[in-house]
Amino acid sequence: MISVRGLEKRYGSVTAVDGVSFDVEAGEVFGLVGPNGAGKTSTLKMLCGLVDPSAGTIEVNGFDAGDPEMRRALGFLPEESPLYDEMSPRSYLRFFADLYDVDRAAATERIDAALDRLDLDARDRPVGDFSKGMKRKVAIARSLVNDPDVLVYDEPASGLDPITTNTVVEFTRELADDGKTVVFSAHDLHHVESVCDRVAIMREGELAATGTLADIQAEYGRVEYRVFTDVQVADADPAGDRYATVVASMDDVEGVREAAREAGGSVVDIRTRESTLEDVFLDVAGA
Amino acid sequence: MNPRSVLRIARWETTRSAGDVDRRTAVAFVVVLLVIAALVPALVAYGPTPGEGIYRVGVDDDDDYRGVVAAEATLAAVDPASSGVRTGDADLLVGDGGFVWADSAKGRASLAALRSATVAFNDRRMAGEDNQSAAFPVVVTLTYADQSVSVTGQQTGDDAGADAGDQADDTGDQTGDGTSDGTDGGTDDGTAGTEQPDSERDDDGSEAVSDLPSAPEGGLGGLLGEQQTGTPSSLSPPFPLRSLILAFAFLLPLNVVIQAYGSSVLAERINRRGEPLLVAPVSPADIVAGKTLPYLAGALALIAGIAVLVGAGPLAVAARAAGPLFLAATFLGAMLARSYKELTFVTVTISVTLTAYAFVPAVFAEVHPIASISPLTVVVDSITGEGTTAGAFVLSTVPPALAATVMFGLGTGVYREEDMFTQRPIPAKLLDALAAPLDSRLRVGLWTALFMPFVFVAELFAVAVLFVAPVELSVPLLLGTVALVEELAKSLHVYAGFERGRFPRTLRTSLVLGALSGAGFFLGEKLLLLTQLVGLPGIEVAQFAFSPSVVGLPPGVLLVAPLVLHVVTAGISAVGAARGRVAYALTVLLAVLVHVAYNVAVVVGVA
Numbered sequence: 001m002i003s004v005r006g007l008e009k010r011y012g013s014v015t016a017v018d019g020v021s022f023d024v025e026a027g028e029v030f031g032l033v034g035p036n037g038a039g040k041t042s043t044l045k046m047l048c049g050l051v052d053p054s055a056g057t058i059e060v061n062g063f064d065a066g067d068p069e070m071r072r073a074l075g076f077l078p079e080e081s082p083l084y085d086e087m088s089p090r091s092y093l094r095f096f097a098d099l100y101d102v103d104r105a106a107a108t109e110r111i112d113a114a115l116d117r118l119d120l121d122a123r124d125r126p127v128g129d130f131s132k133g134m135k136r137k138v139a140i141a142r143s144l145v146n147d148p149d150v151l152v153y154d155e156p157a158s159g160l161d162p163i164t165t166n167t168v169v170e171f172t173r174e175l176a177d178d179g180k181t182v183v184f185s186a187h188d189l190h191h192v193e194s195v196c197d198r199v200a201i202m203r204e205g206e207l208a209a210t211g212t213l214a215d216i217q218a219e220y221g222r223v224e225y226r227v228f229t230d231v232q233v234a235d236a237d238p239a240g241d242r243y244a245t246v247v248a249s250m251d252d253v254e255g256v257r258e259a260a261r262e263a264g265g266s267v268v269d270i271r272t273r274e275s276t277l278e279d280v281f282l283d284v285a286g287a
Numbered sequence: 288m289n290p291r292s293v294l295r296i297a298r299w300e301t302t303r304s305a306g307d308v309d310r311r312t313a314v315a316f317v318v319v320l321l322v323i324a325a326l327v328p329a330l331v332a333y334g335p336t337p338g339e340g341i342y343r344v345g346v347d348d349d350d351d352y353r354g355v356v357a358a359e360a361t362l363a364a365v366d367p368a369s370s371g372v373r374t375g376d377a378d379l380l381v382g383d384g385g386f387v388w389a390d391s392a393k394g395r396a397s398l399a400a401l402r403s404a405t406v407a408f409n410d411r412r413m414a415g416e417d418n419q420s421a422a423f424p425v426v427v428t429l430t431y432a433d434q435s436v437s438v439t440g441q442q443t444g445d446d447a448g449a450d451a452g453d454q455a456d457d458t459g460d461q462t463g464d465g466t467s468d469g470t471d472g473g474t475d476d477g478t479a480g481t482e483q484p485d486s487e488r489d490d491d492g493s494e495a496v497s498d499l500p501s502a503p504e505g506g507l508g509g510l511l512g513e514q515q516t517g518t519p520s521s522l523s524p525p526f527p528l529r530s531l532i533l534a535f536a537f538l539l540p541l542n543v544v545i546q547a548y549g550s551s552v553l554a555e556r557i558n559r560r561g562e563p564l565l566v567a568p569v570s571p572a573d574i575v576a577g578k579t580l581p582y583l584a585g586a587l588a589l590i591a592g593i594a595v596l597v598g599a600g601p602l603a604v605a606a607r608a609a610g611p612l613f614l615a616a617t618f619l620g621a622m623l624a625r626s627y628k629e630l631t632f633v634t635v636t637i638s639v640t641l642t643a644y645a646f647v648p649a650v651f652a653e654v655h656p657i658a659s660i661s662p663l664t665v666v667v668d669s670i671t672g673e674g675t676t677a678g679a680f681v682l683s684t685v686p687p688a689l690a691a692t693v694m695f696g697l698g699t700g701v702y703r704e705e706d707m708f709t710q711r712p713i714p715a716k717l718l719d720a721l722a723a724p725l726d727s728r729l730r731v732g733l734w735t736a737l738f739m740p741f742v743f744v745a746e747l748f749a750v751a752v753l754f755v756a757p758v759e760l761s762v763p764l765l766l767g768t769v770a771l772v773e774e775l776a777k778s779l780h781v782y783a784g785f786e787r788g789r790f791p792r793t794l795r796t797s798l799v800l801g802a803l804s805g806a807g808f809f810l811g812e813k814l815l816l817l818t819q820l821v822g823l824p825g826i827e828v829a830q831f832a833f834s835p836s837v838v839g840l841p842p843g844v845l846l847v848a849p850l851v852l853h854v855v856t857a858g859i860s861a862v863g864a865a866r867g868r869v870a871y872a873l874t875v876l877l878a879v880l881v882h883v884a885y886n887v888a889v890v891v892g893v894a
Contacts, residue, residue, distance in 0.1 A: 010786075011705075045704060048566050049561070049566065050565055050566055050704045051704050051705055066611070068568040071566060071567060071568040072568050074566070076563065076566040078559060078563070080558060080559055080560050082558050082559045082561070082562055082563065084303055084560065086303060087303060095295070095299045096563070096567065098295050098299075099292065099296075099564075099567045099568070099569060100294060100567065100568065117648075139563075142563060156297075191620070213814035
């Protein structure tokens with residue numbers, strides 16, 4: 001469905017995206033994560049033809065990025081919700097439906113369906129009166145008026161309250177269930193974890209890791225062992241009436257056991273902890 | 288461009304903009320339009336006369352001079368009491384014993400006004416006689432010798448005499464004009480040197496009309512009608528209040544339209560509102576055309592409506608050229624501005640500059656061919672019944688239309704995500720706009736040629752501004768201005784191309800780009816031949832701007848010399864452009880000096 005090869009974007013002397021390649025299958029939710037300035041938004045904008053790549057190729061639904069046919073098959077949600085305050089959601093969405101050559105009856109049906117699913121009742125009031133969450137819902141509805149196969153969402157839940165965030169995240173998952181291909185970026189790793197089938201972690205314009213969450217955790221995650229002793233050993237921190245030492249392998253656990261025995265004590269408890277996506281993100285993205 | 292998409296966007300822009308204007312603002316705008324609509328036709332129709340009735344003339348109702356006073360707007364009949372002059376109730380008394388006037392400047396002026404009004408009154412009466420040979424038994428033929436100030440076209444005997452009177456010392460062969468005062472060879476309205484075609488006296492052909500020799504330096508000046516050219520130092524045109532009112536009437540509503548248009552374009556860039564449109568299956572050209580169409584239609588409708596109100600003929604369509612020019616400049620400005628504050632600055636600058644371009648020359652309609660550069664002049668001529676030649680029509684409409692097209696092209700080139708939403712300074716964004724279309728080296732030459740309308744408009748404007756100055760001052764200033772304008776047109780986009788990394792900064796590339804730019808300019812400047820259509824080169828100061836190559840050079844040199852000049856100077860500035868801002872500024876200066884030296888050598892030296 002989406003194929004990206006050797007994608008580069010340079011702004012003067014600054015390289016925002018550097019040799020990024022990935023594929024996204026039909027019906028898949030693909031997440032782009034990374035710290036600010038990692039190149040996520042630039043990548044998404046090149047994906048939907050908004051920005052021309054400096055090098056590399058992008059193919060979406062069989063068309064080059066920017067091709068008018070590709071644009072018809074794509075819905076884009078930018079990071080902000082840039083609407084026209086004086087227009088109502090209905091008139092705004094109808095205008096975009098017109099631009100995509102959607103006939104009036106289908107447009108009305110599609111707009112109502114999208115706004116119903118997003119739980120937005122105020123459809124004929126000026127958007128300028130809306131809250132940020134309501135504006136976001138209108139923007140999401142706009143990305144759907146052409147019934148696209150591919151959706152590119154940039155931080156869809158950014159700055160929203162928890163309830164609206166939950167609505168948006170769930171809606172994104174439902175879109176994938178409907179067969180849409182979704183590529184989206186997010187800062188909140190819980191959203192990524194709950195929605196994405198696969199994830200790419202970007203760092204300084206490059207892809208640092210790509211794969212399913214399980215793959216990434218397996219490759220980049222780690223297990224920590226917290227060894228509790230009843231005597232002080234080297235590097236141990238007090239933990240109540242005991243002492244805790246964090247080590248990365250069973251060999252190290254054995255080393256702590258030996259040290260405790262030499263000090264006249266013993267190991268009283270061992271606990272393991274696997275890396276979360278956030279841990280992996282912090283490690284891989286270098287944040 | 289997809290017409291369906293354009294119309295959809297235009298419809299959306301119309302409904303959206305309508306929703307953006309509150310009812311009170313709309314009402315206020317309509318009221319302003321109605322006031323203009325009511326006032327302008329009245330002012331134009333009644334022919335506002337400055338100084339109406341300023342001279343009070345005491346004259347009996349049954350006196351012969353009563354009719355003269357009634358026919359002259361500056362004269363007002365008052366009680367002919369003999370003490371009127373002494374008490375200050377009258378400036379002039381007409382009595383059986385002759386004239387009595389106040390011993391003051393105004394008293395003497397009132398006498399002069401009455402005298403010229405009497406002459407005009409008598410002339411009109413004579414013109415109404417059936418037997419014209421009896422009415423005008425003497426025919427005077429005037430013959431003019433060459434003089435220092437270029438003169439084109441034909442002149443009526445009296446009026447020509449007025450001007451010739453100023454030049455009589457030079458020519459020495461001035462003949463009388465048959466007017467009764469005999470003071471200065473033809474002044475008939477108290478204003479020495481005034482040129483004002485008097486159709487009432489010319490219609491019957493009884494007034495002496497000379498077959499003047501053509502202008503010394505080319506041009507088809509006569510095409511504009513019976514007018515005399517020269518600088519204001521040799522002309523004293525009547526105060527053209529009617530032209531001024533018309534120019535004002537046409538330009539004021541345009542300023543309202545460009546404010547709304549500029550705000551709408553900038554609104555797409557603020558908070559990235561235009562981003563979703565850029566992802567839709569429409570091109571930037573569709574978006575720009577669609578957003579512009581409602582404002583263009585509005586501007587053209589306003590101009591057409593005003594033209595109808597003031598009674599202009601079909602040729603008033605020329606005034607519509609001002610609409611796209613204003614909108615295009617506003618569009619480009621709105622694409623470069625970073626905020627509404629900057630947009631205000633930009634639109635005010637555009638408004639003042641373009642208003643000056645359209646307004647100042649139009650004020651000289653009926654007076655001077657320099658007026659032909661303004662589209663509004665065609666309107667003024669249409670209303671006043673002056674003829675408009677095809678050349679004047681083309682000159683007043685084609686350059687503004689071409690300049691508007693190029694500005695829309697430049698603005699559309701940066702109507703994309705990477706340029707629209709960045710907060711770079713205006714000069715940097717201007718360089719972006721100039722560099723955007725330079726996909727290849729050949730494009731450099733093409734865009735140099737496309738910049739010609741700007742060069743043309745700038746040079747016309749320079750001529751319009753400088754022609755009021757004495758020739759000794761205006762010619763050197765114009766030579767410098769023309770050289771600067773042309774060298775910037777040849778090099779600014781080359782500099783932008785280097786700055787934006789479009790070309791490698793090598794000497795070879797610089798020279799190639801300079802050669803292409805110079806050649807493009809050489810081809811593009813053929814547009815300047817338009818000035819020949821209306822005889823602008825007949826104006827001494829304009830000759831240095833528009834026809835430097837027509838003077839005395841053999842044909843081969845005529846063809847090659849300008850090409851060599853443009854290639855060399857463009858090459859000089861291109862070499863500097865590749866080496867950064869300071870080097871570019873210095874080389875442009877050098878190129879300007881070379882250009883000026885060429886103009887001085889070829890034009891002044893050969894001439």
